[in-house]
Amino acid sequence: MSNIETTLIHGGISIDEHTGAVNVPIYQTSTYKQDGLGKMRGYEYSRTGNPTREALEALIAELEGGVAGFAFGSGMAATTAVLSLLHSGDRVLISSNVYGGTFRVLAKVFNHFNINYSIADTTDFKAFEDAITPDVKAVMIESPANPLMTVTDIRAISEISHKHDLLVIVDNTFMTPYLQRPLELGADIVVHSATKYLGGHSDVVAGLAVVSTKELAEQIAFIQNSTGGVLPPFDSFLLIRGIKTLGVRLDRHVENALKIAEFLKNNPAVSKVYYPGLKDDPGYEINSKQAKNGGVMMSFELTKEYDHRLFFEKLNLITLAESLGGVESLVCHPASMTHASIPADIREKVGITDGLIRLSTGIENVNDIISDLDQAIKASKVKN
Numbered sequence: 001m002s003n004i005e006t007t008l009i010h011g012g013i014s015i016d017e018h019t020g021a022v023n024v025p026i027y028q029t030s031t032y033k034q035d036g037l038g039k040m041r042g043y044e045y046s047r048t049g050n051p052t053r054e055a056l057e058a059l060i061a062e063l064e065g066g067v068a069g070f071a072f073g074s075g076m077a078a079t080t081a082v083l084s085l086l087h088s089g090d091r092v093l094i095s096s097n098v099y100g101g102t103f104r105v106l107a108k109v110f111n112h113f114n115i116n117y118s119i120a121d122t123t124d125f126k127a128f129e130d131a132i133t134p135d136v137k138a139v140m141i142e143s144p145a146n147p148l149m150t151v152t153d154i155r156a157i158s159e160i161s162h163k164h165d166l167l168v169i170v171d172n173t174f175m176t177p178y179l180q181r182p183l184e185l186g187a188d189i190v191v192h193s194a195t196k197y198l199g200g201h202s203d204v205v206a207g208l209a210v211v212s213t214k215e216l217a218e219q220i221a222f223i224q225n226s227t228g229g230v231l232p233p234f235d236s237f238l239l240i241r242g243i244k245t246l247g248v249r250l251d252r253h254v255e256n257a258l259k260i261a262e263f264l265k266n267n268p269a270v271s272k273v274y275y276p277g278l279k280d281d282p283g284y285e286i287n288s289k290q291a292k293n294g295g296v297m298m299s300f301e302l303t304k305e306y307d308h309r310l311f312f313e314k315l316n317l318i319t320l321a322e323s324l325g326g327v328e329s330l331v332c333h334p335a336s337m338t339h340a341s342i343p344a345d346i347r348e349k350v351g352i353t354d355g356l357i358r359l360s361t362g363i364e365n366v367n368d369i370i371s372d373l374d375q376a377i378k379a380s381k382v383k384n
């Protein structure tokens with residue numbers, strides 16, 4: 001197998017067999033001619049299969065080291081398809097600061113079908129194992145987890161879970177296969193919001209899933225075709241195009257993130273920095289064992305002399321917006337934005353305070369990003 005930088009560009013199906021085009025064409029078609037009854041040329045209907053989508057699906061499967069990949073209309077559609085493996089009466093364990101939308105779909109949609117969830121601390125192995133009741137059939141984790149960048153030992157959690165025959169699902173959105181490959185660490189399924197780093201340009205909403213066995217591949221293929229939340233051909237093309245530059249983008253993203261984390265850590269106006277790329281972060285050691293580096297995402301809190309509302313308003317370069325993973329730097333306020341669907345008491349308990357600020361570092365010149373943070377912090381001082 002090639003090195004990952006090469007697979008990003010040449011993996012999956014990268015050359016069009018018919019014309020030699022170096023990019024997979026956008027097969028903008030819903031249906032396909034059959035040469036006679038039952039004589040298909042490999043495709044029959046684009047919900048079931050489309051060559052552009054298949055090229056993307058083969059690419060992400062190769063990048064994550066899985067058996068098969070599946071592309072969906074959003075990260076939540078991918079997660080929904082994967083959770084649809086569960087049956088009425090089953091329960092899924094989720095970590096305490098799982099993505100807000102994952103929490104919401106379990107708490108407010110899957111509950112209609114009597115599929116339940118429990119919240120477990122995946123950083124405490126004993127507490128985690130104790131939470132495995134007989135109805136638990138799957139565990140869904142993120143590492144680092146949004147927005148406190150909590151690191152979970154994917155290998156250890158997979159081992160404990162497999163002792164109890166649980167399906168291990170990892171949302172690898174924050175790291176991507178360039179920085180972390182959960183299937184190699186023992187997970188069974190990886191899901192992505194490809195809207196983030198894989199797409200990389202904040203111009204497409206997409207989701208991906210990769211599975212580790214042929215049996216799971218057959219089940220997810222069936223669910224994908226039955227429930228129909230597939231990614232359109234044009235968006236599949238955009239994602240293939242985005243993935244080609246994932247390596248160079250992430251190298252710069254991470255380089256910038258490290259410098260910014262150090263700037264924040266050394267800034268007396270900042271009371272807390274959560275970033276597993278810093279050596280004194282509680283997640284540093286485990287993260288270093290399972291990922292190439294600390295990734296890009298970080299959160300921080302200002303001391304009480306500063307007003308976080310003012311800080312958001314004073315930023316010039318960095319944009320206040322939902323989402324992350326694009327080439328431009330974005331900030332968000334988890335308590336009122338990404339994690340608003342998590343009840344306030346749970347939010348406070350896990351540390352998603354009202355003053356928490358999440359930063360998705362872009363690939364602009366790092367000095368420009370730091371200057372903007374610096375001036376906005378200074379301008380948001382309300383007390384001496």
Ligand SMILES: *Cc1c(COP(=O)(O)O)cnc(C)c1O
Nearest residue numbers: 074075076099171173193195206
């Ligand atoms: C954004 C996000 C999702 C949801 O993906 P969409 O593409 O917005 O549906 C899931 N997990 C994580 C970690 C995310 O950041």
